[in-house]
Amino acid sequence: MSRSPRRATVLLLACVLLPPLAAASCGDEPSGVTVGTAARGTVDEIVEASGAVTARAAGTVTSPADGTLAELRVDAGDRVRKGQVVAIVDSPAAEKRLDDAAEALDAASGGNVSTGGGAAGFTAARRRTDANAAKAFAAAREAAEEITDPALRKALLAQVAAAQRQYAAVSAAAGAAVRSVQSGVASVAAAVDALTAAQRVQARQAYELAEASVDALTLRAPVSGVVQLGGTASTAAPSLTDLISNADPTAVGTPAQAPLPGVDVAVPVGAAVGAGTPILTVVDVAGLGVAAEVDETDVLLVKAGGTGTVELDAAAGARYVATVRAIDLLPTTSARGGVSYRVRLTLGRGTYPDGTAAPAPRPGMSAIVRLRVRQATDAVTVPASAVVSRDGGDGVWAVRGGKAERVPVTLGVQGEDLVQVVSGLDAGQRIVVAGADQVSPGQDLP
Missing domain, CATH: 1.20.120 (Four Helix Bundle (Hemerythrin (Met), subunit A))
Known part of the structure; x- marks a missing residue:
């Protein structure tokens, strides 16, 4: 039977294309079977994972006691320094x-x-x-x-x-x-x-x-960053702590009751506050990152210092560069029971295909991360559809003397479109590149 990709989350890029299959095929080939040739090129193996943009740090400033908000010295969008007085509560x-x-x-x-x-x-x-x-x-x-x-x-x-x-x-x-x-x-x-x-x-x-x-009662900014009035958006949304990439996430206060739809969550000066009422949140966006959930079958391929690209739903078509900063040791378990590990990346600049700069993302934006985990240069490559797996071994159908002959091969870097052949096949050899599951030993092939 035709070999399926090793994993659904692995993609592959090749910088050398195979010769056009139409030129290598023959009108007398069996229906659905296509003959081509093995090529030579550079292959990158990519692990794909979903994730979200993260802020470097964040902290919600809350009232330490029951009282009233006497002063609010900053406004939404203001930049503040760590330790700067931002509000005063009268208790x-x-x-x-x-x-x-x-x-x-x-x-x-x-x-x-x-x-x-x-x-x-x-x-x-x-x-x-x-x-x-x-x-x-x-x-x-x-x-x-x-x-x-x-x-x-x-x-x-x-x-x-x-x-x-x-x-x-x-x-x-x-x-x-x-x-x-x-x-x-x-x-x-x-x-x-x-x-x-x-x-x-x-x-x-x-x-x-x-x-x-x-x-x-004199409230100070817990981190340097940009002010957002109120606390986190709602109890249904992920907590801001989950969107922080640093090692020491700060606790986020929760209002006594959820705000009414259409009502500003900001606490006005002179309003009554209770202990724990969120006054404002400071978000450090000086260094953005991405937290990606990598499946357990792929995480051992990911190494600190590795590179990749990030795509955002909010910036369609743009690609951002990213570097792996750390891989968590402890796993996370999805609602379906799958095990994954959080990979933390440093997010760089993004560009559109025409070279123009992409906008700066916001924490919490959905992201698709593609990490390059292995590369083979000047390698013999064949389409993934050419590989057939039988009895625990991999092979391809070679065309020798006009007949099909199964040749065992050893695979290296693998992907969805192309795979590297480490041994068993040379570049330029004619092989079945499509319809391999319809070929039998000795079958006539052009």
Whole structure:
């Protein structure tokens, strides 16, 4: 039977064409059988995969607390730098926590702790201090968890953890002092000093954590790039994280409810916001890429540094150059159960067939990627339709003495249109190039 292409996703380009088959054929050939000759040329094997254009990085700026959007210092399309102030949220609740913490800090700094008298009073005072500390840590951690900027959230949570460790040491020292008073081996003054120190540390930490929460109300750009107001488009669309090509994708906040059709998702200045409400998204499009899903049967052929071309539905006819940057080690599984691996490419400039420049793509645009994975130069080539596979081996029908003779061949670079013959056949030899599945040994051929 005639050999089918090795895989549906492999294409092949040849820079040397076979001699015209019409000139090599004869009117006396059996119906559907065409005789031609093996040729010599350069063959590129291409792996084809679908993918999407990716941005270098992106991050959505969200409100860290309930309040109102007091200032919006940028507009859609503006370019911003990483760390630039882009908006300010007014949160009365966060500011009240800071005011209360400031009052508590002033009170703790004013004098010694009031124990209420006796060992029981010392124990009660320590328990109140521990309870206040636990409450402050819980409130600070809750506020930090609501922040979607991963770097800021990580920093605030680390600050809470460090404060807890510091307070635990001071609280343990106060507890030891109270037990010493109870056992009669230490003076009351020592216990008072230890409890006072614990209260002061607790009050100072509560103030610093509340202050950090208020500072977080000043929103800064997580990356350098172009501003897009609001968050991602909708819950039905792929998340922006999936369209980021860098190693550290930033989390994307989601509004409390989907926006109504036809309503601008941008939050106006003065509007109420909740913790996690997306204010704006910054997208770094300075270096675009492509994420392609390559089937498991092809991925071992793809190498970092390999080259290819990219075609976009949005720019019909244009071709963009691309270079393989990395191949993921872990697979992705499609809804149908197929296994593929994500190949990440750097996207270059594109041109139309007439040489004019193609437009710059946008993240998320659908792409077809064609990667050149193998090449054979000055190689013997035959049409893929000339190859017949039987009993686990490949061969072609050669024309010798006017009769068909099956010749075993070893194939190299393979494709849909042409394949390379490594051994068993020489350029110029006459072979059956079409209708090979209709030929039998010894059959008369011109």
